[in-house]
Amino acid sequence: MKTQQTRREFIGLAAAAVAAPFVQRESSPRRITTLVGVVTDNVTLNNPFGLVIGPDGALYWVEYGSHRLLRMDLRSKKISVLAGTGTKGYSGDGGPATAALLNTPHELRFDSKGNIYIAERDNHTIRFIDVKSKTISTVAGNGERGFSGDGGPSNKSQLAQPHSIALDHADNVYICDIMNNRVRKIDAKTRGITTFAGTVTA
Template sequence: MMSHPGRIIRRLACAGACMAAAIGAAQTPAQRKTLERVGVHVSALQAAQTNGQQAVTAPLNSPTALCYDSAGNFYIADQNNNIIRKVDTAGAITTVAGTGEQGFDGDGGAATQALLDSPVGIAIDASENLYISDTRNHRIRKVSTSGTISTIAGTGVAGFSGDGGAATSAMISLPTAVAVDSSGNVFFADSNNNRVREIVAASGTIQTVAGNGEQGYSGDGGAAIDASLDSPEGISVDSSGNLYLSDTHNNRIRKISGGVITTIAGDGSFNFAGDGSTATSGSFASPHGIAVNASGTTLYIADTDNQRIRQINSSNLLSTIAGNGQEGEDQLNGSATAASLDSPLGVAIGPQGTVAIADTDNDLVRAIFGGQVVTTAGGDQPTSVL
């Protein structure tokens, strides 16, 4: 078992301590509260001012996840701004959920007036409904095509409970990645519970589909619900309903098919190795976001602490398609494998096979076209809550 914490959980765990340190221990509670409030409003104002402008000049603040709709628009979980943003095919950016203020509010109303708290994961279904892992609110939320937001899982209290009952009565803990299958069933990484859970579309009930809740690595070849996971923080589903997950602290990629779990990539070591070899002999370092094409033949992985995006092709061979392995602030366009990335957390497949990257600590969204990488969002300085 590895001791290297995943980036998302590590960020969330230290968020309060980091804010307190930045504000300064010498200030009174009232002064700290005032500064926090001012900072939140500045962040919200900056985000609002970018609505309608070109995404390449719009500031982002730790983008963590991406997804595309059927028209080719893409969406960004702008985590530290507590908003979800849309970039249309003309490159214009708008906010589609969240005001920029950190909190929980707004169910039943316009998503743009709702409060979110560190949204980490997003997905879109075939009807263009948007799903959000509202991570620090311990909820999964849905934005309908009319723009109305609602909670579809979680009570807001961190914990584990509720399997077999209504998803809105269940407890979840720091959900991260989210995915939707062709039937509208919603899967999410219940990361702090070391499980993957499903919200059943037909009934609105919740069930565990992988993980026994114990932190560890076990279970290959057996029932996925009996397997041990360690902070799964990436999830994707193919057109046949097979589920793929980044078992982040185990430094492995696993697949669930017919309820059975197997490891399909990674030898468990926190390392970089294996390009050109079969995927199971390769090494990863805290893999996070994962995306599979519809047929399940090609898989893309954000190999976060290796500062790379990796690919598993239809021959089960592993390769690097972006990132030179050096953590950096490279905003230049050019060869994808020569580019510097900084803790990429998200990856998505777009039209014509475009691969989009949430280059998280560079506050950028980048896209790979034919071996070249270009910046598509976040080319200005990041907004900040402080």
């Protein structure tokens, strides 16, 4: 008799290591189906990455080839663009996220209120989407690669190709600041940035 864990569906990226351009689901009995992508429909994905189930139960991912953030309703299979226009760049802070320009977004995470943080590798920034207003802002980095800002406001700091992010139970943000060989931390209350681990040189 199969266990509940065996029957439970889970979501994953097919061949995630090479960012294959489709999203698949594995379900009981170990059967894989394609949810979205060039294999079965007219929706073409471009280097999907950072797959996560949101607090609303929908599937979210970023495309670092198309510089967008997307959402899929797992019941209707409807896909919507939440951020980015498909053109790389760095603009749009203070306005609607759908009109903003992103550059190689690599990962997304949700805070306890459902707001979204995006690690933008080639803009050297962490962007923030307010779940209520749907507006976008920069919470870390100034768009230029470098290392500066510890002890000050996170949006005045410099990062170098931030790759991944994590949030703790208090909504503090931890940034994998790869080319600076550091983990940076944004304090949820003060919005100050510090080095949590690592040094400038490896």
